[in-house]
Amino acid sequence: MSPLSPHSGREAPCEVHFNTGARQHRADRIIPVFLPFLGCPCHCVYCAQDKQTGEDASENVRDILEKACAATSEMPPCRAGENRELAFYGGTFTALPSVDRTSCLDFLSRLRREGRITRARCSTRPDALAPKVLKELLQNGVDLVELGIQSFDDDALALSRRGYSGRDAEEGCRKVHEAGLSLGVQLLPGMPGSTPEVFLADVRKALSLSPSCLRFYPCLVPEGTVLARWYREGRYVPWTIEETVKTLGEALRLAWQADVSVIRLSVAPEPAFDAALLAGPRHPALGALIQAEALLLSAEDAVRRLGHAPVRLTLPRFCQGFMYGDKGTLKERWQALGLGPERIVFDRNTRSAMLS
Ligand code: SF4
Structure with a gap:
């Protein structure tokens, strides 16, 4: 009984x-192509993509693609059942000059034709989603668009000078779906104006928009950013490690419950980035601590x-x-x-x- x-x-x-949290939809192997700051309308207050990716921010798309071609030239076609994904990370892919975007998509299409990748994704902002460009992505073999939403909260977005509202961010997610593409959502817990409550509301909102995956990037303070100045002036206080683990643990639990994979829980280690960090919740095992809490x-x-x-x-x-x-x-x-x-x-x- x-x-x-x-x-x-x-x-x-x-x-x-x-x-x-068994990770779904993860490609067996990712081929990253970093486009730091390319296509971005401004440098956001917390962003240090050049240091974060370890790539030279002065490189143009042609040089970056040349390197990517060289790196993939010896790569054999995928075996049966093998997944390999091309990922255009960083920058604002959908706002690249059309000639650069076409070069990237030509590279993608060639790798697909040769059977050397099975999937592709790119990342961009929620306010740079012209229907014509989304159609172009779909026609050229992009499967998933990751949106750097950061937050759906109007105050946090305004404080971080993102230039769009929470409603615009939601609308961006819908546009990706309507274009027939899968959606990834990136959030920035601890950004200016974000509290644990605001971030957990962001996670609930993101989960309600049917994403295929989420990424959480706890906000850090890299040297050379506006955020570094605000930190020195006492206008910005980063989250502690304890606060980050507790809050992201609950966020991860919510994502597991909704069966949505969270494919990043912290910024990937990169020596140049770590050397430039002034403050913020950085810990070598942060992801494991968050998983343990969840x-x-x-x-x-x-x-x-x-x-x-x-x-x-x-x-x-x-x-x-x-x-x-x-x-x-x-x-x-x-x-x-x-x-x-x-x-x-x-x-x-x-x-x-x-x-x-
Ligand atoms: S946060 Fe995104 S939009 Fe802002 S500068 Fe960095 S890559 Fe560009």
């Missing part, structure tokens, strides 16, 4: 399943739904490496949940968690 939930009086479930929050929610003391939790094997956080700091919280190590098993054949 099933036990009764003490709070609702309804029958409590015998098992609760929850997602632990897993614990998901388990807490599952225990509440189970309605009785948990007997056993089965987790995918990959969770074993991060579940207890930095130096085991989360062990006590797992124990308090009634889930000591003796009640947890790892299974390499499962892709989600099961609590009984």
